[in-house]
Amino acid sequence: MAIFEKKQTAARKTSYERKSKETRIEIPLLNIDGTGQSDISTSIGFLDHMLTLFTYHGYFDIKIKAEGDTHVDRHHLNEDIGIALGEAFKKALGDCKGITRMASAEVPMDMASAKVLVDVSNRDAFSFSEKTSTGYPISVEAKEGYSIDLAKDLLESFAKNIRMNLHIEIAGEGDMHHFLEAVFKALGVALDRATRLDPRRTGEVPSSKGIL
Numbered sequence: 001m002a003i004f005e006k007k008q009t010a011a012r013k014t015s016y017e018r019k020s021k022e023t024r025i026e027i028p029l030l031n032i033d034g035t036g037q038s039d040i041s042t043s044i045g046f047l048d049h050m051l052t053l054f055t056y057h058g059y060f061d062i063k064i065k066a067e068g069d070t071h072v073d074r075h076h077l078n079e080d081i082g083i084a085l086g087e088a089f090k091k092a093l094g095d096c097k098g099i100t101r102m103a104s105a106e107v108p109m110d111m112a113s114a115k116v117l118v119d120v121s122n123r124d125a126f127s128f129s130e131k132t133s134t135g136y137p138i139s140v141e142a143k144e145g146y147s148i149d150l151a152k153d154l155l156e157s158f159a160k161n162i163r164m165n166l167h168i169e170i171a172g173e174g175d176m177h178h179f180l181e182a183v184f185k186a187l188g189v190a191l192d193r194a195t196r197l198d199p200r201r202t203g204e205v206p207s208s209k210g211i212l
Contacts, residue, residue, distance in 0.1 A: 016088035022076040023068030025084040032092050032195055034061030042066040044074055046146035050184040058188030082154035086161025101206040103193035107186040112174030114182035116190045119165040122212035126156040131171040151180050
């Protein structure tokens with residue numbers, strides 16, 4: 001059985017910075033072939049927790065510092081973090097030669113679960129569906145300062161800027177925290193698998209067209 005590795009001679013790591021009149025996001029380090037180490041401070045505590053889970057389970061090394069006009073709302077900063085993270089991943093992946101490209105992962109979190117499918121195809125698409133037995137809270141601002149809708153905005157921005165297909169399905173029952181914890185863990189696992197190098201495609205772009 002072939003063993004797919006993430007390690008390669010040329011380092012797949014980068015730094016990235018995004019500034020606007022509303023936000024400033026600094027990513028001093030993104031290493032796709034990392035060990036799951038993170039240093040994340042986004043000014044949104046719940047999002048820090050979710051991105052730490054994504055980093056750990058994806059075996060990425062990520063440092064992020066972000067700040068913005070959260071006195072207005074969290075939307076601008078949240079969306080710009082998704083944009084910056086997607087652009088940083090795209091930059092680090094380069095021409096994508098040799099990657100596995102498509103992968104999926106399913107993760108439970110108590111009675112909640114998430115299924116994530118990715119295709120690092122240079123084409124963006126985003127889908128988020130729910131098959132929950134009791135529904136989920138759209139907003140829990142008073143408790144965690146985050147919501148399912150904010151998560152959707154961030155994940156869609158991430159998918160658009162890394163340019164990948166990202167399909168997410170949540171099922172079961174639980175609160176927002178349980179559903180999103182399963183989502184971000186599953187995303188880390190799936191993207192880790194998709195970005196691993198397949199030795200059978202040494203030096204090749206993973207497409208029958210020869211180009212992504």
